[in-house]
Amino acid sequence: SYLIGKGESAAMMIGSRANHIDENAVQHSLDINEIHLSVLRTQELVSWKCELEIRSQNEFTGAGFAKDYDAIITVNTGGRDVQFALEYERKPKQPKRYWQIRDLIEKETHVECVLYLTSNFHLLSYVSRFFERSAKAVYFGVLDEFRLHAFETKVMDSRRLVTFPLVSALQGNSR
Numbered sequence: 378s379y380l381i382g383k384g385e386s387a388a389m390m391i392g393s394r395a396n397h398i399d400e401n402a403v404q405h406s407l408d409i410n411e412i413h414l415s416v417l418r419t420q421e422l423v424s425w426k427c428e429l430e431i432r433s434q435n436e437f438t439g440a441g442f443a444k445d446y447d448a449i450i451t452v453n454t455g456g457r458d459v460q461f462a463l464e465y466e467r468k469p470k471q472p473k474r475y476w477q478i479r480d481l482i483e484k485e486t487h488v489e490c491v492l493y494l495t496s497n498f499h500l501l502s503y504v505s506r507f508f509e510r511s512a513k514a515v516y517f518g519v520l521d522e523f524r525l526h527a528f529e530t531k532v533m534d535s536r537r538l539v540t541f542p543l544v545s546a547l548q549g550n551s552r
Contacts, residue, residue, distance in 0.1 A: 405467050409447055411524055412465065412494065416450060419527045423451040423458055443485040444478065450492075454528065455548040462491045465520070466504055475507035483512045490514035490546060492532070494523055508535040516546050 409428075416422045426434075426449040435441030442449065448463040462485065464478075482491055491513060495501040498519055505517045516532040523530045528544040 401468065405465065408467065408496070408520060409463075409465055412463065412520070413448070415524050415527045416452065419452070421452040421454055421528070423453050425450055442487050444481040446491075449488065452528070452547065454544055459547045460488050461547065462488045464491060464493045466493065466495045466500055468496075469500060469503055472507070475504065479507055479511060482508075482515065485513055490516060492543065493517045494520050496520055505533065505535065511535040514546070516543060518543065 413425055416425065428445060428447050431442055431449060432445045435445055442462070444462070446462040447465045449460060450463055451458055451460045453459075462482075470478075485491070493501075493504060493508075493515055495504055495517070496519075501517050501519055505515075508515045508517075515535045517534075518530045518532040523543075528542070528547065530543050531540040532543045532546060533540045534546070
């Protein structure tokens, strides 16, 4: 309520569990903050829309995204602005949930691609299986590598055949 009173763009969520403290959610938020800082250090960040803003836009406007992503990021790379969605996975979900996420991502029309970072390579291997031959460009990487290399992080696409720098994917040179 305080932030809304100060002009923060995200309205309060209907049915939000804001008072519920979840240790995993706290660590997830800290990791998202680390990703945000890594992007800021590249000096290529144009805009960062956090999950709360995305949820607010999705819930209260007719111009929302297909999913409540962890962030919508716009960067200037190769002389042009590129907008992509960020998903970050600390712990595995049930397979049914990944099929639902894939369905939502494939319906997305507002972003060019999705960057899916995971807490480790084993989780990356698990999650990426659900996106094989996805109709939407989905790129997978590991958080620790992104912290170190940002857009030079080696990612793989949903076909999982080769790895390449994320910047190549963002500039449209990988698919």
